[in-house]
Amino acid sequence: MSRYELRFSGAGGQGLITAGIIMAKAASIYEGKQAVQSQSYGPEARGGASKSEVIISDGPIDYPKVTACDALLAMTQEACNKYSHDLKDGGVLLVDSDLVTTLPKGNFKTVAFPIINTAKNEVGREIVANIVALGAMVALTGQVSRENAEKAVLSSVPEAFLELNKKAFSMGYEKALAAKI
Amino acid sequence: MAKKVAFLQGNEAAAHGAIYAGCNFFAGYPITPSTEVAEVCSLELPKLGGKFIQMEDEIGAMAAILGASLAGSKVLTATSGPGLSLKQELIGYGCIAEIPCVIYNVMRGGPSTGMPTGPSQSDVMAAKWGTHGDHPAILLVPASVQETYEEIIRAFNLSEKYRTPVMVMPDEIVAHMRERIVFPEPGEIEVVPRKAPTVPPEQYKPYDTSFGDVPPLASYGTGYKFHVTGLNKMQDGFPTTKAEIVQAEEERQVRKVNANVDDIVTFEEYLLDDAEVVVIAYGSTSRSARYAVNAAREQGIKAGMFRIKTFWPFPDKQIKALAGKVKGFVTPEMNLGMCTGEVERCAQGKVPVLGIFRVDGEPINPDQIVAKIKEVK
Known part of the structure; x- marks a missing residue:
């Protein structure tokens, strides 16, 4: 049975738990697969290490946490150092190239682009950096279709910000495709 | 028609499951990692004519649900380790006074304040021995979001059927994990109502064992007047120290659960x-x-x-x-x-x-x- 494991990691307040929830929702509600999202975080409201894990499968999912990571998003150097150890051979690592400058070595593909700056300068609001990252993760992992992921984004954000999030998602998706090649 | 589905946390599912079971009163003192239960109840219960009260502290919340239950409500509180410790005195009160209620406790690291955001399974003994004295204990430990929804319904049913506090304790992982949940239709899962008295108010005794080990419980405000106490009591609810009554009542309170393990386990x-x-x-x-x-x-x-x-x-x-x-x-x-x-x-x-x-x-x-x-x- 296929089991695909993703981890969204960074600092508390970067919206990574939300990004993980939307990925899992896309898989389980819109893509017709099964998905479990879990998280761990410190007691701080902001800062501190934060991670959100998503398991996607065609069948029932028992263990809800990552055993060997297929795809890792690291939005801080600390998160990259802490969470890249169990990346699988052939897996994929996505980092914010402004914040993660020391890249781990391993038999996986690394994709880097300035995620937060893309949100700030090209989408217009830094706060949607997590959705830019999500768009990129959707493109890099291929676990859910672009359409289903977009549906999940739009059903998860406030109505007043639909266009902003749609733009952020597309920008991340396109950038990752370009960076991948 | 396709059933309603959602992508929910265990805690959110617990609140929705409670509402399915007929819960119309929540009192709590929100605490990590159970806060989402209070959050959903605060949004949903008022829409349904129910009550949500954020109390001044944990034991106050426990007192509020016991009072509301005696007035005929189906009641819930949600907490986590330190809050469970603070509630224990009145959990014992609920056991001896035989007041149906559901206590949802998310297990985080302990003892004391411990590790508020970390998972644990270290409250299972507190569910049985946290409050002093011999008393019945029912504890359900769900393992998924769907099961949390279904088990909280069962908790309400057991609390009504056996007229006793029932606990549901997911660990923090189950409580905060998100999965797809399929909501049952109304009527699809059995909801057990409280056994009401069949005698007029003047003949009513709150612990009348001629009706079996689980005597009917009248609701305050419906014309039935009765005494409730944390002391060992007689069938009419007033305190007693008569050895044979105390012995028989203590044994009955534990027996009503332990003689029915096949129905509960x-x-x-x-x-x-x-x-x-x-x-x-x-x-x-x-x-x-x-x-x-x-x-x-x-x-x-x-x-x-x-x-x-x-x-x-x-x-x-x-x-x-x-x-x-x-x-x-x-x-x-x-x-x-x-x-x-x-x-x-x-x-x-x-x-x-x-x-x-x-x-x-x-x-x-x-x-x-x-x-x-x-x-x-």
């Missing part, structure tokens, strides 16, 4: 038919165990899992029977051996019981369980 048997090593697990740890059992099977080891769904009363009968058939038990849990001790009691020295204990805020991973399975000779 639930469990799942996974690949037990030919199993030589049985992992006994509950909550999120059972999900690691299932993964580990499958992995062990792939390596040619005849492993299986007995998953505890009802922790109290403990599934003594089932585990005693298994102890006569297998080579050993493996008991992973996020505490230092609470369930393991119960399994050892049931194993009666017939087979080894190998515990795996973690209290570092991290889940027990499947590899640890596979390694322990291999230690059983």
Whole structure:
């Protein structure tokens, strides 16, 4: 049975738990697969290490946490150092190239682009950096279709910000495709 | 028509399940990692004509639900370890006064303030022995979001059927994990109503055992007047120290649950038919165990899992029977051996019981369980 494991990691307040929830929702509600999202975080409201894990499968999912990571998003150097150890051979690592400058070595593909700056300068609001990252993760992992992921984004954000999030998602998706090649 | 589905957290599912069961009163003092239950109840209960009260403290919340239950409401409170400790005095009151209520406690690291955001399974003994004195205990330990929804309904049903507090304790992983949930239609899952008195108010006694071990409970405000106390009481609810009454009443209160274990105790048997090593697990740890059992099977080891769904009363009968058939038990849990001790009691020295204990805020991973399975000779 296929089991695909993703981890969204960074600092508390970067919206990574939300990004993980939307990925899992896309898989389980819109893509017709099964998905479990879990998280761990410190007691701080902001800062501190934060991670959100998503398991996607065609069948029932028992263990809800990552055993060997297929795809890792690291939005801080600390998160990259802490969470890249169990990346699988052939897996994929996505980092914010402004914040993660020391890249781990391993038999996986690394994709880097300035995620937060893309949100700030090209989408217009830094706060949607997590959705830019999500768009990129959707493109890099291929676990859910672009359409289903977009549906999940739009059903998860406030109505007043639909266009902003749609733009952020597309920008991340396109950038990752370009960076991948 | 297709059923309604959603992608929810265990805590959110608990609140929705409570509402399905007819809960119309919530009082709590929100605490991590159970806060989402209060959040959903505060949004949903008022829409349905129910009440949500954020109380001044944990024991106040416990007092509020006991009072509301006596007035005929189906009641819920939600808390976590430190809050459970603070509620214990009135949990005992609920047991002796025989007041139906549901206490949802998310297990985080302890004792005391412990590790607020880390998972744990170390409150299972507090569910039985946290409040002093002999008293009945029912504890349900769900392992998924869907099951949390369904088990909280069962908790309400059991609390009404046996007229006693019932606890539901997911660990923090189950409480905060998100999964797809399919909502049952109204009427699809049984909802047990409270047994109302069949006698007029002047003949009513709140502990009238001529109606059996679970006497009907009248609601305040409906014309029935009766006394409620934390003291040992007579059938009319007033205190007594008469030895034969106190002895009989204490025994009845425990018997009403313990004589009905077959109605209350639930469990799942996974690949037990030919199993030589049985992992006994509950909550999120059972999900690691299932993964580990499958992995062990792939390596040619005849492993299986007995998953505890009802922790109290403990599934003594089932585990005693298994102890006569297998080579050993493996008991992973996020505490230092609470369930393991119960399994050892049931194993009666017939087979080894190998515990795996973690209290570092991290889940027990499947590899640890596979390694322990291999230690059983």
